[in-house]
Amino acid sequence: MxxxxxxxxxxxxxxxxxxxxxxxxxxxxxxxxxxxxxxxxxxxxxxxxxxxxxxxxxxxxxxxxxxxxxxxxxxxxxxxxxxxxxxxxxxxxxxxxxxxxxxxxxxxxxxxxxxxxxxxxxxxxxxxxxxxxxxxxxxxxxxxxxxxxxLQGREPVTRSGARPGDVVAVAGRLGWSAAGLAVLGRGFRSPVAVVGAHRVPEPPYEAGPQAAVAGATSMVDTSDGLLADLGHIAAASGVAVDVRTELVEVPQRLTEVASALGADARHWVLTGGEDQALVATFPQGRPLPEGWRPIGAVVEGEGVTVDGDAYAGPSGWEHWR
Amino acid sequence: MxxxxxxxxxxxxxxxxxxxxxxxxxxxxxxxxxxxxxxxxxxxxxxxxxxxxxxxxxxxxxxxxxxxxxxxxxxxxxxxxxxxxxxxxxxxxxxxxxxxxxxxxxxxxxxxxxxxxxxxxxxxxxxxxxxxxxxxxxxxxxxxxxxxxxLQGREPVTRSGARPGDVVAVAGRLGWSAAGLAVLGRGFRSPVAVVGAHRVPEPPYEAGPQAAVAGATSMVDTSDGLLADLGHIAAASGVAVDVRTELVEVPQRLTEVASALGADARHWVLTGGEDQALVATFPQGRPLPEGWRPIGAVVEGEGVTVDGDAYAGPSGWEHWR
CATH class of the missing domain: 3.30.1330.10 (PurM-like, N-terminal domain)
Known part of the structure; x- marks a missing residue:
């Protein structure tokens, strides 16, 4: 040699x-x-x-x-x-x-x-x-x-500051890592777009400080999945969160992958972990920073709902469970 | 149940x-x-x-x-x-x-x-x-x-500031963890003093900031063993360190344990790791803070010697080696 x-x-x-x-x-x-x-x-x-x-x-x-x-x-x-x-x-x-x-x-x-x-x-x-x-x-x-x-002089944006009336918004991708995981789990290596998203997330790093500057009242990253991580905000803030499906984009690419695998792309978007998107709440009427899109609202109560109802299906991934 | x-x-x-x-x-x-x-x-x-x-x-x-x-x-x-x-x-x-x-x-x-x-x-x-x-x-x-x-406003005490003429000093215990390890390795559970020292080190936490206040020029903790860790100071500072055995206390308790096991207590003191003592160098003539005792000197050259000679024996513990 x-x-x-x-x-x-x-x-x-x-x-x-x-x-x-x-x-x-x-x-x-x-x-x-x-x-x-x-x-x-x-x-x-x-x-x-x-x-x-x-x-x-x-x-x-x-x-x-x-x-x-x-x-x-x-x-x-x-x-x-x-x-x-x-x-x-x-x-x-x-x-x-x-x-x-x-x-x-x-x-x-x-x-x-x-x-x-x-x-x-x-x-x-x-x-x-x-x-x-x-x-x-x-x-x-x-x-x-x-x-x-x-923190550059700002207060930390915790999970506990969400208030009824706040807008729930997201920055970054949702469901892509779960789609990639599903593909890999079936033994496939493509499409590269979703497999790559599982291999390496693309967190919207700059959207975090930008949300803080814009007055975000609470924030979390989606490591466990959108609904599970919104559950952390709801619990810590003592509020309920309602996600509106008409606001939640399901990318065409995920729909195609889901169709090929007999899976549900919307389920990936709502519950898939490891995309490291950012989810935050903003006071109503406040302009959202670039890259943030509204997906629901903070209301009185507790827990997370989808279009006002409990979501049917697994809502995240917890170690050892 | x-x-x-x-x-x-x-x-x-x-x-x-x-x-x-x-x-x-x-x-x-x-x-x-x-x-x-x-x-x-x-x-x-x-x-x-x-x-x-x-x-x-x-x-x-x-x-x-x-x-x-x-x-x-x-x-x-x-x-x-x-x-x-x-x-x-x-x-x-x-x-x-x-x-x-x-x-x-x-x-x-x-x-x-x-x-x-x-x-x-x-x-x-x-x-x-x-x-x-x-x-x-x-x-x-x-x-x-x-x-x-x-750092409370002080400069960090690194490994690279030792200068020829500096006094080498130690705070905390040396050799006790190695003695405890030797005892445990032979299947014994006592003396508790040395076994306990291996189980839980007692680092002299306050001696670190006190050395910094007193003008220490370099400092390291003894995780790998006295001579090995002094080797890190010597290499980083571009100097040599000579340890004087007449200055290095070998506690009576370690001598007793070594005698019972057919081991060498001085070897434990010079090379035993995991005591998390602190070793530092101080400008000559500067009073040492309480709890610090001189054990040698910084001289021109490279490497670590004991009474002017290379130390015969293993000088520390490196992972995977």
Whole structure:
């Protein structure tokens, strides 16, 4: 074997913890807000607002991703995207990432290289970097990402501020990831548009701060599915939410995929998770920011309804259930 | 079975993700610096300094802990302690924790309850709280902790500031965790003093900021072992470090345990990891803060020596090697 293929064949046990950390951090430019990057006991990030927004999501192989369905690069992007989406859902802008990686000693280093490349690509889409992390031995590949963010002087947009009369609006795609998952689950690899949406969500990062500026009263990202995540807003705010189906767009592409699979595209849109769209409530009569579309209203009561009635069907995905 | 034993027998798959999060967060008081605690897309913490210190460590069952050697409560304390120690090693004070927990669906909920109780206990020792996290399904129990901290207006104490002539000093215990590990590895459960030190380190949290105030030029915590971690300072600072054995205390208790096991107590002190002591360098002639004791000197060159010579023996522990 030549030196290149020998390099490819290396496992992380051969490279070692420090060698691996060096591989995934060296040569990467840190963002201006990174005051101290990887290589010390801890990183130091600018927190100009005097407050810091922080969130953690863990992704586990075979639970949250499968390498026969997604490349390591795609998994890396997704692991970062789901966290950046949580920062956006507070109305904040991201400032940095920490990554905890648990992986088997016999994992090829190229998998870690590609995971890291995907993470950096998604981070750079919002102008931030991976500022620190940890790499340990584990039986299943486990990716733990922490994202930090800055509120830029605004109040955080929580789940608890929705008031009766507010308009419910969404930014980003709904149902695309669920459609992709359905396609992959049947053994297909296309259409690429929906499969790609499952592999790597495209959260509307900028729509979060824009909603905060526009006076959003509550906000959440759709990780569990539109109705389930609206349920979080309804519960936290002590209100009810009614989704109007005539306002909820079902994209033609999803209708086509659903038709081919004998599935219901509207069900994907209402209940499919992992699109990382943003859902927010706005005071009635307030112009919605660009990219936001109304889908319903906040009313007195509790729970989430569709056209005034309970929605028949599963309404989200909960771990271990 | 009565209602109590039925409760005890519950697995996390029966309680569900949201039920479990509720179990470990409800009724816990958040620290004053927690502006928004668990339950939203992200937490919000005060960052009064305008910068935030951030670090992540991942602990995996059978790799970093074993439930036949440690209780879940002890593992929870340790998972938090190793992260708080990293914050202290920057000269910062901790402000909050995020916890990512991956666990098997058939894990009894009491294990998670105890893990969480241990985490909260250690957090409360420094006046902070768990402000957010994530719980997911995984094959091995995986605990990912992110700690955030505040520099209180000081510059971070990195690994790269040691200069020839500096005094090398240590705060906290050395060798105790290694002694405890050796005892447990032989199938013993006592002496409790060393076994307890392995189960739960006692990092000298306050010594970190005190060293920063006293002008420490570099600092690191001893997770890999004294000589290995001094090696990080030497490499990052472009200097050599010489440890003087006449200055390095070998506690009588460790000598007794080593004698019983046919081991070398000094070797534990010089190379044993996981005590989370703090090691720092100070300008010569500067009074050391309380609790810090000199153990050597920074000199020109590279690498770490003991009494001027290379140390014969393994010098730390690296994953996958």
């Amino acid at each position: 030549g030196p290149d293929s020998s390099q490819d064949a290396q496992t992380i046990s051969q490279v070692g913890e420090f060698g691996l950390i060096n591989r995934v951090t060296s040569g990467r430019a840190q963002s201006p807000g990174t005051l101290l990057g990887p290589g010390d006991d801890a990183a130091v990030l600018a927190a100009p607002d005097g407050r810091v927004v922080a969130t953690t999501d863990v992704l586990v192989e075979q639970v949250h991703f499968r390498f026969d369905w997604s490349t390591p690069h795609q998994v890396g992007r997704k692991a970062v995207a789901v966290n950046l989406s949580d920062i956006a859902a507070m109305g904040a802008v991201p400032t940095g990432l920490l990554v905890g990686l648990g992986c088997s000693p016999d994992l090829p280093t190229t998998v870690v290289d590609e995971l890291a490349a995907g993470m950096w690509e998604e981070a750079q889409r919002v102008g931030i970097s991976v500022v620190g992390g940890d790499m340990v031995s584990a039986t299943s590949l486990t990716i733990s990402v922490t994202a930090l963010g800055d | 009565g209602p109590d034993s039925s409760q005890d027998a519950q697995t996390i798959s029966q309680v569900g993700e949201f039920g479990l999060i509720n179990r470990v967060t409800s009724g816990r008081a958040q620290s004053p610096g927690t502006l928004l605690g668990p339950g939203d897309d992200a937490a919000v913490l005060a960052a009064p300094d305008g910068r935030v210190v951030a670090t992540t460590d991942v602990l995996v069952e059978q790799v970093h802990f074993r439930f036949d050697w440690s209780t879940p409560h002890q593992v929870g304390r340790k998972a938090v302690a190793v992260n708080l120690s990293d914050i202290a090693a920057m000269g910062a004070v901790p402000t909050g924790l995020l916890v990512g927990l991956g666990c098997s669906p058939d894990l009894p909920t009491t294990v998670v309850d105890e893990l969480a109780a241990g985490m909260w206990e250690e957090a409360q020792r420094v006046g902070i709280s768990v402000v957010g996290g994530d719980m997911v399904s995984a094959t091995s129990l995986t605990i990912s902790v992110t700690a955030l901290g505040d």
